Amino acid sequence: MHDIKFIKKNPxxxxxxxxxxxxxxxxxxIIKIHNEYLEHLNLKQKLLEEKNSLSKSFVRKKDNVESIKKLVYELKAKIDNLTDLAELKLNELNELMMFLPNILSKNVPRGDSEKDNKxxxxxxxIKNFNFKPKNHLELAENLGLLDYKKAIKISGSRFSILKSDLAKLHRGxxxxxxxxxxxxxGFEEYVVPELVKSEALEGTGQLPKFEEDLFKTNFNNLYLIPTSEVPLTNLNRESIINKKDIPLKYTTFTNCFRAEAGASGTDTKGLMREHQFGKVELVTISEPHKSESELNNMISCVENILKKLSIPYRIVELCSGDIGFSSSYTLDIEIWMPGQNKYREVSSCSNCTDFQSRRxxxxxxxxxNGEIYYPHTLNGSSLAIGRLLISIxxxxxxxxxxxxxxxxxxDYTNGLSIISNGKKI
RNA sequence: GGAGAGAUGGCAGAGUGGUCGAAUGCACCGGUCUUGAAAACCGGCAAGGAUGCAAGUCCUUCCAGGGUUCGAAUCCCUGUCUCUCCGCCA
Structure with a gap:
């Protein structure tokens, strides 16, 4: 949600x-609607003041009872009318604003699509193989560790089943x-719900605009989370955090569920793009003026992982045409996938400024000093397990x-050093 | 799934029709004391909005939405959620 005062000052x-x-x-x-809203609101408040003072006067004087009742009755009708008018304008404003994306950082490069990312x-x-490297699907299937055909029987396409050593590697x-x-x-570890209310999704910006990307259940209308950014960022929704406790840094592993409505035809097989995938997430709640450095901290955290795994990666600055709804500035981290002979996204780290915290x-x-203000929120994958598995x-x-x-x-795979036909060597 | 209870400020918890935005305690902030800290004591402490250069003034909010009333945290209706017990269950 945007700050109407900011818009008025900086249209x-x-x-x-x-x-x-x-x-x-x-x-x-937006400004026009808001001014209309204020007109109704100001008049309404004046009439309310009148009405309140009439009610208070009732306690003292018991005379003119009938005339006071009549006056209040008339005021009420006017107030009700103004309330409706004001609410109408406010709703109109909110509906418009809820669909508007975050204001981009001036550092975001101009561009239309991911081709313009920097x-x-x-x-x-990048490792030079002296043979033609296979893709993960072929490798895992040959080793009998990935069975997406069974997954199709059970759940349909875009699901997968990992077995034995691959499942162990996943867990490790x-x-x-x-x-x-x-x-x-220093990110505090959490376990969080994977089903959330619509309010939580509105808070982080997935709703109302991206309903079709989500899975909705028939239990209390809860949604499966598309990312644990949703529960983690919403941990402090509608609350006031002591400045001393800032920054708050959270990490968790959850499964993520995405309808992938617009992705038909791409990455249909394997672990690349699934309706359900595991992901470890980072969320930081930061002082506004420190969010840039917190983003750098997140990036180093992710880089640290990839360095330890010796996986080639690159960092990409998303352009204005590719960046997400809630984000003001996003860096993607892409890792090398020899089977596809290209870099693919494995992490996306975003500074959402005060966009989500306002929502x-x-x-x-x-x-x-009693000062109250909105923090900046940041989120980043660290990392998407399926895609990381592919790269490994x-x-x-x-x-x-x-x-x-x-x-x-x-140390994380019970000493396993090589995967070979599902058996340890 | 069955039965009951409840939802009030950061937390705990009073408050059943008229200065109640709301007692009290804890937490928090400032101060006194102390070499420092603790304790004790004194003071402060809800949020959002409108208006104004400002001081200030006003409006809204005690789960949500309706209703009764001149007036609602308090009475009535509906919804949502939570808790306890029983059953089932990882």
Missing amino acids: LVFDDSLKKRNLQPCSSK IIKEHGE LINFLLDNNSLEF MKMRIKNFE LENYQNEDGTIKIPPILK
């Missing part, structure tokens, strides 16, 4: 950001990632189709 900044996202500028429309860093050497990775985030980078009414209070399988494959386990993961 051009607001409109420029919308234009950059290829959307229609609308500050003048590579800002590359790290790690989760622990490895959570340890990295919590022990080395969920999360505030910081400085108890020394493909980068660590041997010519005979076996997979070496990255040394750092040995």
Whole structure:
């Protein structure tokens, strides 16, 4: 949600950001509606004041009872009418604003699609195989560790079933990632619900605009989370945080559920794009002026993982056409996938500034001077397990189709060092 | 699924029709005391909005939505959620 006062003061900044996202500028429309709302509101408040004082006078004087009743009755009718008018305008305003994306940081490069994203860093050497590297699907299927045909029988397409050593690697990775985030980078570890109310999704910005991407259940109309950014960021919704407790840094593993409505035809097989996937997430609630450095901290946390795994990666600055609804600035981290011979997104780290905190009414209070303001929220994947698995399988494959386990993961996979036909060597 | 209870400020918890935005305690903030800290004592302490240069003034909010009333945290209706007990269950 946007700050109406900011829009009124900086209509051009607001409109420029919308234009950059290829959307229609609308500050003048917003300001007009808000002024109409204020007209009704101000009049209503004056009449309410009158009505209140009449009621209070009732206690003292018991004369003129009937005339007071009559006056109040008349006032009430006017007030009701103004309440309706004001509410109408306010609803109109909110409906408009809830669909408007966050204001872009001035650092976001202009562009139409992911082709215009800017590579800002590359790290790690791409391995030269002296054979043609296989893709993860072929590798895992040959080893008997991935069975998406069974998954189709049980659940349909875009689901998968991992077996034995691959399942173990999956589990080990989760622990490895959570340890990295919590022990080395100070993110507090959580276990959170994977079903949430619509209010929580409105808070982080998935609703109302992206309903079709979500799975809705028939239990209390709860939704399956598309990312644990939703429960983590909403941990402090509608509450006031003591400035002393800032920054708040959270990490968790959850499954994520996405309808992938607009993705038909791409990455249909394997672990690349599924309706259900595991992901370890980072969320930071930050002082507004420190959110840039907190984003850097998140990025280092993710980089640390990839360095330990010796997986080549690059960092990409998302352009205005590719960046998400709630974000003001996003860096994607892409890892090398030899089977596809390209980098693919494995993490997306976003600074959502005060966009989400306004929507969920999360505030910081400085108890020394009574000041109350909105924190900045940041979220980042650290990391998407399925895609990380792909990269490990493909980068660590041997010519005979076996997979070496990255040394750092040995402690997390019961000493397993190589995956070979589902048997340890 | 059956039976009952409840929803009040950051938390706990009073308050059943008229200065109640709301006692009290804890927490928090400021101060006194102390070498420092603790304790004790003194003072402060809800949020959102409108208006104004400002001081201030006003409006709204005691789960949500309706209703009764000149007046509702308090009475009535509906909804939502939570808790306890029983049953079932990882």
